[in-house]
Amino acid sequence: MVLTACNPSQFNEMPERRDANSQSHSALPPMAQFSTRAARATTRSNTAIAQDILDLSFMMESGRPITHLSRFEGPITVTVAPGAPASLGPDLDRLLNRLRREARIDITRVAPGGETSASITIETLPRSRMQRVVPKAACFVVPRQSSWDEFRHSRNSQSLDWTTLTTRERVAVFIPSDVAPQEIRDCLHEEIGQAIGPLNDLYRLSDSVFNDDNFNAVLTGFDMLVLRVYNNSDWRSGMTRAQAAATLPGLLSRLNPRGNYPGRGTTDHSPRAWISAIETALGRNTSGPRRIGAARMALSLAQSRGWQDNRLAFSYFALGRLTLVRDPELSLASFLTAGRIYSRIAPGGIQEAHVNMQLAAFALSSGQADQALALTGAAMPAATRAENASLLATLLMIRAEALDLSGRPSEARAVRLDSLRWGRYGFGRTEAVRARMTEVAALSPDA
Known part of the structure; x- marks a missing residue:
């Protein structure tokens, strides 16, 4: 037993x-809580990493292709709707600090209720309420929304289709409020990772949160490299897979010189x-x-x-x-x-x-x-x-x-x-x- x-x-x-x-x-x-620390850098070849980044960035989890890349352009702001559990704030601050240091992303937390909508709004609500609308989701992220009410009114519309985006301007992350602090933290890493990066998951990856096996729950060194590429100035909203692929050899060589050795992707x-x-x-x-x-x-x-x-x-x-x-x-x-x-x-x-x-x-x-x-x-x-x-x-x-x-x-x-x-x-x-x-x-x- x-x-x-x-x-x-x-x-x-x-x-x-x-x-x-x-x-x-x-x-x-x-x-007890974990201290903020940088993740171990990935050791795989840039050739393999390039294939992974393309497959993560230009396909949905369902298998639908993404013809044009979408991402935030310019600084990214994050806000938390009132009522979040006490553990969420410190874990979010640690995550944003890592994104700034390791992925070189210009991302900051702002107070709710500002004059302009934040790029990313995080809202928490009881799991049972969430799953009445999305039964199988532990937590999730949606485009073009800034609140649960907006999402409920739009959930049968094309506005929630990520493949129709050219530039990301507003997204909402929904997390259950009545779960363990670790589960809330895990949701922050996975959903914010997708909000500012690729939307797909690949089961073949052993070193990534972009994998539905749920072994890795906080963003890894590989994930930080992926997000750094995704938000690099060499990439832009509207790029095709071929255009993105053309940039990757030089971009990865510059950002990840340790990966410059012979290897092959899958x-x-x-x-x-x-x-x-x-x-x-x-x-x-x-x-x-x-x-x-x-x-x-x-x-x-x-x-x-x-x-x-x-x-x-x-x-x-x-x-x-x-x-x-x-x-x-x-x-x-x-x-x-x-x-x-x-x-x-x-x-x-x-x-x-x-x-x-x-x-x-x-x-x-x-x-x-x-x-x-x-x-x-x-x-x-x-x-x-x-x-x-x-x-x-x-x-x-x-x-x-x-x-x-x-x-x-x-x-x-x-x-x-x-x-x-x-x-x-x-x-x-x-x-x-x-x-x-x-x-x-x-x-x-x-x-």
């Missing part, structure tokens, strides 16, 4: 739980059949057997196309998650295979950390405390770099149980206390933090 992945949208099929130790029922310690796009299978496997409103069948289909399609990249690893990872309860042996084998692929294509990355969390839970449940400690220790640096507090909290909780199992209770108490601090940011409500601690505690053979 093991934990499912840590992304809030991915919880499912948890085993029976016992009460956690009494520490989880005391007052929680203050919430033209192997993810077929709609594989994307549909993954979406079904990870969907919420589908039966367990059908989801497992969809994961098997995704894996079969990935294997038949000879993929050896992020998409093959993610197919194994999805199958591992979905078979946790029904077929633990298949689940373990799938995680192990996914981990081997991730260690090759993104060594020490957030994907490998997620796999190690799953393997650590397997180890804990079978009484292998030393193995659980080794796996959590290997995963924690990547979780910290990726600023994934929910994953970090879960790793620390597993680690605390393993320390208890090893007869090291004082160390376990200190680690468990640290897990609660990160849990407040990653899971939000006190009840959610305590529930996760109870779930982890139930994995121990001493439960």
